[in-house]
Amino acid sequence: MITAENITYSIGSHRILANICATFNPGRVTAILGPNGAGKSTFLKCLTGALKPDEGSVTVDGRDLHQYSLTELSRRRAVLSQANPISFPFTAHEIVVMGRNPYSLEKTTASNAEIADEALALVDAWHLRDRAFPTLSGGEQQRVQFARVISQIWEQEGASLFLDEPTSALDLKHQHQLLELVQILSTEKNLTVVIVMHDLNLAYYSTDHCYFIKDGGIQGGEDSKDLIKADIISEIFDLPKEYAAMRFGGQFAD
Amino acid sequence: MSLLERTVPMPSFLKQVRIPALLLLGLLLLGVAAVATSIGAVSIPLTGIIGADLTDQQMAVLSSIRLPRVLLAIIVGSALAVSGAAMQGLFRNPLADPGLIGIATSAALAVAIVIVLAGPITGYFGLYAMSIAAFVGALVACFVIFRFAKLTGTFSVTYMLLTGIAINAMSAAGVGFLTFLSDDQQLRTLTFWTMGSLGGALWVSVIVVTTIIVPSGLILIRNARELNVLLLGENEAQYLGVDVERLKRTIVICTALSVGAAISVSGIIGFIGLVVPHLVRLTLGPDHRLLIPASAFLGAIMLLLADTVARTIVVPAEMPVGILTSMIGGPFFLWLLIKQYSGRFGL
DSSP states (O other), rough: OEEEEEEEEEEEEEEEEEEEEEEEEOEEEOOOOOOOOHHHHHHHHHHHHHSOOOOEEEEEEEEGGGOOHHHHHHHEEEEEEEEOOOSSOOOOHHHHTTTTTTGTTTTHHHHHHHHHHHHHHHHTTTGGTSSSSSSHHHHHHHHHHHOOOOHHTTOOOOOEEESSSSTTTOOOOHHHHHHHHHHHHHSSSSOOOOOOOOOOHHHHOSSSSSEEETTEEEEEEHHHHHOOOOHHHHHHHHHHHHHHHHHSSSSOOO | OGGGOOOOOOOOOHHHHHHHHHHHHHHHHHHHHHHHHHHHHOOOHHHHHHTOOOOOOHHHHIIIIIIHHHHHHHHHHHHHHHHHHHHHHHSSTTTOOEEEETHHHHHHHHHHHHHHHHHOOOHHHHHHHHHHHHHHHHHHHHHHHHHTTTTTSSHHHHHHHHHHHHHHHHHHHHHHHHHHHOOOHHHHHHHHHHHOOTTTHHHHHHHHHHHHHHHHHHHHHHHHHHHHHTTOOOHHHHHOOOOHHHHHHHHHHHHHHHHHHHHHHHOOOOHHHHHHHHHHHHHHOOOOOHHHHHHHHHHHHHHHHHHHHHTTTTTTSSSOHHHHHHHHHHHHHHHHHHHHHISOOOO
16 A cells, blocks of 8 residues: 655745645556646656655555665566657567566576566567567557566565556557556556556546546545546536536446 | 467577677687787787797887787777767767767866876876876766756756767867977877877786776676666666666766776777677677677777777878777768667667
8 A cells, every 4th residue: 555645846946746645555546637737747756756755755555665675666666657768779578578677686587588578468569579679669669668567566466556658659459458457467466556647538447546636736536437527527627617528428427 | 368378488689699799709809819919010920929939029029019009909999898888878878979978088188187287107106197087087077968968857868969069179178278388298198198099008008907997897797787777767777676876876987987097098099989889789789788798899809900900001100099990980970870860769
């Protein structure tokens, strides 16, 4: 379980996050939604330990995030960031094997390579195995990076998985596959999954809970199906009521 | 999930290729070294060396001129290539070369300051002092480049190269000013530094640079796996358990030490650090566990070849080897630019 307590984060005099509290449970997929520039990625970085909040704390399974060593953390949580270009011709398989870095000293190279292969197969990218990563399309790169991230916590129970817009470059089929896989992993391996996303439709159908971040504040935390509704969406995203009703009204009836 | 059946564990490319490739490069280096030892203003036949059948003059040339020079070319060449490979990993870009981004010129400026202000210094102490000066110069340049390349928030290649241009210009101005101040003897030494030459090879310089370059290179090889992970991005590497700040510090210090040591004995020899790692990547792939040691061998081979050509092509005179490497390296860099912009590297 991951708990954020009163997180405040500023850059200069600009306050990006203010007194944010949130809880993320194992075995559940939670979406973080909100307008551009609302502070979603910054919040995610605070949760993963890439940024240290000015005030407040993040606890992972009851222990402060910054009390974990880098190696301990690397086995407890994996993070898929937004696209990060790689200018060297590593093969897709080599990229995924890097996900096994936390285990490079105790597991054999062969077993790490095997896990990387299985992860590639899971994201429907096994055929890209020996292709140079920089030559892959945006969506293919995203799937390979996702394979790297799940191989990092491959044998862990109850670890956490953070995804920052994991489906932004994916076609419909692979969006569906990836999120289905996330749901399966979260249930079977009791993962705490946190996804920053923009597609409310996808969030509605494939996440358990959701939070909204707007102007550095947070709200929500209940079931996605109760929260992703025309009136709430129109308020969060400053949409005209009629437009929100048209987009997120009737079609979401169960 | 039925796709899982297709996964057949394959032997790793690295494991298969590493030993044979390094052995081959090692043998090649031995061959080139043998030829380089043998030819020159005074020819020293290999059969004579093996059979210990040399004239006194040949013996003298071999032991006090030829051998130190060949060894210095090997060690300096490998230092430049290894630093290039490590810098490119650190800056996550194949265009980072200690010469291009101003690290070498900044080191040369530091050396020039020592030469002009402290007067002629020789021997072990002097060489170590110059190496340390060059190291400090290289370190300052690395620091400045890092700060400026990150001005935009994320690391910018454009800013890295532009900062390099600025540092190169400022260092050139500094060296120019020192040239203006210096006497004839100092002038000669300075010119030699800015052109790059192995002509001053002595056993002292071989010993001094080897004691600096070999440990730095070994430390870089030890960090090769983490350097691979760093290419995913700094945050990503941290998520994967890499202590990014420590790793960056280690790489900067080791490369600055190697480049500094190399420059203090040979001046600025450009493009080895750019061309060699690139050729290795093209043939053996980008994995630093193979890239760094293979670059060490290939860098040694290339500089030894270039230096042998430089000292035999216009006998009895001698061309500074830096001119030769830049003549080959410049067009190569342009070719690399064209290739990058045709989208191969996804910049």
